[in-house]
Amino acid sequence: MADDAAPDAGAAVLTSDTDRLIDRASRGDLRALARLVSLIENESPELRPIMRALAPRTGSARVIGLTGAPGVGKSTTTGALVKAYRRQDRRVGVIAVDPSSPFTGGALLGDRIRMQDHATDPGVFIRSMASRGHLGGLAAATPQALRVLDLAGFDVVLIETVGVGQAELEIASLADTTVVLIAPGMGDAIQAAKAGILEVADIFAVNKADRPQAQQAVRDLRNMIALGQQDPERPGWKPPIVSTVATTGEGIVELTDKIDAHWSWLSSSGERERRRLNRAREEVAAIAVGALRRRMGRLPEGDGLDELARRVAAGEIDAYAAADQLVGTLVTQEHSGRAGRA
């Protein structure tokens, strides 16, 4: 079974190379860190022994999710927060899983400008993660990457995700504190409500607050929060609204203050522990689902997905019956495999 979550990793052990890599990363070496994140993204065979070695070093980094529709200023706000935290002498990691973020897509047109602000600062690590790929990929990879940043002693990790889409919302929900960005005009508050991101918000930032409709956006948001019921998942926490102009840095200190206040509340209410357990639960489930999905693709011809798909497309069976067969085959194969090995 050990060969599933990372192919052929069953026999892999921690070589002195990966051992050195972990050691260097734990002392804050950014290149070693980048290499480890790549191993995670690529599901390298070395991934398993590395994660095994890292498991006891559970982290203390605070995870802050930033989400919102394209164009609200997520990347600029991320950049402003990085600066603010650096001024407080905190080490900051950034993981961008937003396909429209310059942190992510920078390679395409060389718009890595903001990244270069911090290119020589060893207290900042910026990394993009591919938001597509196999099932469970991102949901499985992001917590592993967080663990590596923890190892390297980062105080704060910012996860930037675009606030539309199922996978992205799931990732936002992995954070200790989720900041939802809204821009004035365009009915963004309303769109956010539709997209279900109001519910994931611990803090709202109305960015571009120098625009004429900013006050209206704040009012809309306040009304919408008032309309909504008290979230049973956040008893005692009412999401504050902060007005920011990320391009000038206005309101960013207030934003970090609110994030600190939320962190205090998380710790005192026991909610922090609950969120970390939830993150671990989703992580384990995502890896297991990914492993099972890969097995589906590896079944012998005749039993496999291709033949079932052909029969479904031909109208010979329905998709539920096909799925039952698939699950049954997986389980039986697995059992014979285990019996054979026993």
Next chain:
Amino acid sequence: MADDAAPDAGAAVLTSDTDRLIDRASRGDLRALARLVSLIENESPELRPIMRALAPRTGSARVIGLTGAPGVGKSTTTGALVKAYRRQDRRVGVIAVDPSSPFTGGALLGDRIRMQDHATDPGVFIRSMASRGHLGGLAAATPQALRVLDLAGFDVVLIETVGVGQAELEIASLADTTVVLIAPGMGDAIQAAKAGILEVADIFAVNKADRPQAQQAVRDLRNMIALGQQDPERPGWKPPIVSTVATTGEGIVELTDKIDAHWSWLSSSGERERRRLNRAREEVAAIAVGALRRRMGRLPEGDGLDELARRVAAGEIDAYAAADQLVGTLVTQEHSGRAGRA
């Protein structure tokens, strides 16, 4: 095993009620159709016998995916296409899985205006699907909904998805023809490239073509297509670019012409069959994965996800080892269950 994809459905048979529902839907009754789609969304126990009854009636509806970032005019274009197809006397279904679409979120602020254009037309069926929920939910539900629309004899089904996010891209890829919408300005073509939606496009529509930067957007797009390699999945098909102004209907007839041309190519190249097989494959896998994920949540305490998550959070084991245990437990439980029944 039969109880997994839809809880307690193992014993469910086609009652005369659901039988009547299918019969009414097959004669184009929109209320019966809406009821069937609700049963799919809610994973009703009746779902399985219904899908079993529907399996032999494989469909001929053409599935057209519309995708693009929020604000490019997807809903307006969808509306314009509905009108155009109605003029050609084709029956049109619309499935909106875009959280920012007025078709989807309409209930919130009553902006169901565009829907009401067709409220009394029995040749139009518009339906939103929740874009969040349990794993595999949308990927499993959308093809079922397509099958029901097929049953009801719709000629064309438009699926509107927001072009950001993993799940949404997967859905776009289920279509026979995928139209990617771009709006001039805002570097949308570039953002689209980053988000990976260039690769899923069979046809590009540069909407809001009356804007000054429209010609530039078309040029950018052309360059980007030229830069990209010929897609090995689409030998012989070069995605055309259509300029549209969806609000006035300009270019919409040309768009339907290109969609027809792509359909002809799909049929003559054998690509249509390949896509339908692919859709069936993803559908079966999504249902199977959903069933396995639900089993994970139902394991007895001590074996289950909660306990594993606790151990991972405490640093006692790593997430991969936990996932292995989870998969192992699932398989063993399953085997005892089967042995017990045998």
